[in-house]
Amino acid sequence: xxxxxxxxxxxxxxxxxxxxxxxxxxxxxxxxxxxxxxxxxxxxxxxxxxxxxxxxxxxxxxxxxxxxxxxxxxxxxxxxxxxxxxxxxxxxxxxxxxxxxxxxxxxxxxxxxxxxxxxxxxxxxxxxxxxxxxxxxxxxxxxxxxxxxxxxxxxxxxxxxxxxxxxxxxxxxxxxxxxxxxxxxxxxxxxxxxxxxxxxxxxxxxxxxxxxxxxxxxxxxxxxxxxxxxxxxxxxxxxxxxxxxxxxxxxxxxxxxxxxxxxxxxxxxxxxxxxxxxxxxxxxxxxxxxxxxxxxxxxxxxxxxxxxxxxxxxxxxxxxxxxxxxxxxxxxxxxxxxxxxxxxxxxxxxxxxxxxxxxxxxxxxxxxxxxxxxx
Numbered sequence: 001x002x003x004x005x006x007x008x009x010x011x012x013x014x015x016x017x018x019x020x021x022x023x024x025x026x027x028x029x030x031x032x033x034x035x036x037x038x039x040x041x042x043x044x045x046x047x048x049x050x051x052x053x054x055x056x057x058x059x060x061x062x063x064x065x066x067x068x069x070x071x072x073x074x075x076x077x078x079x080x081x082x083x084x085x086x087x088x089x090x091x092x093x094x095x096x097x098x099x100x101x102x103x104x105x106x107x108x109x110x111x112x113x114x115x116x117x118x119x120x121x122x123x124x125x126x127x128x129x130x131x132x133x134x135x136x137x138x139x140x141x142x143x144x145x146x147x148x149x150x151x152x153x154x155x156x157x158x159x160x161x162x163x164x165x166x167x168x169x170x171x172x173x174x175x176x177x178x179x180x181x182x183x184x185x186x187x188x189x190x191x192x193x194x195x196x197x198x199x200x201x202x203x204x205x206x207x208x209x210x211x212x213x214x215x216x217x218x219x220x221x222x223x224x225x226x227x228x229x230x231x232x233x234x235x236x237x238x239x240x241x242x243x244x245x246x247x248x249x250x251x252x253x254x255x256x257x258x259x260x261x262x263x264x265x266x267x268x269x270x271x272x273x274x275x276x277x278x279x280x281x282x283x284x285x286x287x288x289x290x291x292x293x294x295x296x297x298x299x300x301x302x303x304x305x306x307x308x309x310x311x312x313x314x315x316x317x318x319x320x321x322x323x324x325x326x327x328x329x330x331x332x333x334x335x336x337x338x339x340x341x342x343x344x345x346x347x348x349x350x351x352x353x354x355x356x357x358x359x360x361x362x363x364x365x366x367x368x369x370x371x372x373x374x375x
Contacts, residue, residue: 033058033113037101043120044127045184046134049088051101051117058103061110070106075099092184094123095254096234121284121304122234125254126179128226129278129328129336132164132186133206137328139339140176140188142168142373150206153330158365164206169372172219176327176375177226178236181256189226189238195219199256214256223268227276228286231306239276239288245269249306262306271298273318277326278336282354289326289338295319299356314356321348323374330364345369 034057041049051071058068073083075097080088088099098119105113131138132150139151141161146169149161168174171190180187185204190211191197197215200208218224223241230237235254241247247265250258268274268290275289285304291297297315300308318324321340330337335354342348347365350358368374 036115037103037117039117044124045090045092045095046126047090051086058105058110061105069103072102090123095125096122124229124234125236127228128176128178132202137330140375141371174373175226182254191218223274225274225276228278232304241268273324275324275326281356291318341368
């Protein structure tokens with residue numbers, strides 16, 4: 001199901017199938033054909049979508065010889081040639097597109113019947129939770145001498161730390177935006193003291209391609225975070241705060257550059273930490289957590305279109321942590337988590353419950369207080 005396969009003209013589907021795929025889809029099919037298929041899976045590059053089709057869909061249309069139906073996929077309403085399996089692996093070329101699956105009877109007795117799933121939201125570029133080598137939870141840390149260490153996990157334990165860079169102490173800020181240049185691999189963004197912003201494109205194995213300058217003057221911001229796809233166009237974005245409290249969205253264009261920025265808030269200078277956990281409340285949109293100087297932690301729900309829904313208090317006493325952040329789903333339970341480093345240098349995981357609450361906490365490591373950055 002690779003890119004090569006998609007680019008080669010596969011055997012054409014039946015003319016009726018192509019006609020349906022390239023024209024407005026009917027609202028629904030006849031009830032006797034079975035229920036419309038349902039798409040399961042996350043709409044992110046690298047993830048797999050699975051078509052859930054009713055067990056008696058078009059039953060008998062094949063004259064008892066089967067198969068009774070053919071599956072096909074569309075990208076923004078246009079047929080994806082050659083894709084007829086029940087599963088579909090999303091690739092970089094799908095970023096920003098809405099995918100759907102369709103089922104049509106395979107025999108002439110029922111060829112007028114076609115069932116259609118709902119479209120996905122725009123497929124997102126690889127997000128932070130994908131890690132740097134394809135694992136679901138990885139952390140990068142920076143030591144005092146500027147070495148960059150990769151901490152990955154296998155099963156329930158940490159792998160030995162691996163050095164993946166040197167000289168990173170020349171940067172005033174480092175963050176992990178997920179895939180920022182559209183090649184399907186997670187990247188790193190770094191800012192130097194002069195305010196220049198650099199993109200270090202990941203190679204998918206924990207290494208980096210040569211740095212590219214992607215901005216100047218970013219030293220006017222006292223906080224820069226990477227929420228993921230905040231405006232719902234399928235590409236990862238950046239939020240940046242000025243010392244006066246103005247918060248701006250810098251939408252990524254999916255190719256390592258920017259679209260026009262928009263103002264998305266004021267008064268954010270009352271917060272001393274911004275966290276970007278991805279989707280924390282289960283509505284499919286990325287969110288933000290913010291800690292004030294009294295240690296109160298607030299949830300700010302993203303609306304999936306570059307704005308907010310509402311906010312509320314989700315924790316107190318978070319000022320006991322020296323550092324906080326998020327990097328996806330630590331325990332693989334399907335819900336994104338948050339990590340913090342306490343005053344003793346222990347790495348503490350706060351397990352999310354998928355509804356902006358917490359399932360509990362766990363200490364998962366010691367000596368993390370010696371790092372100058374964790375992201």
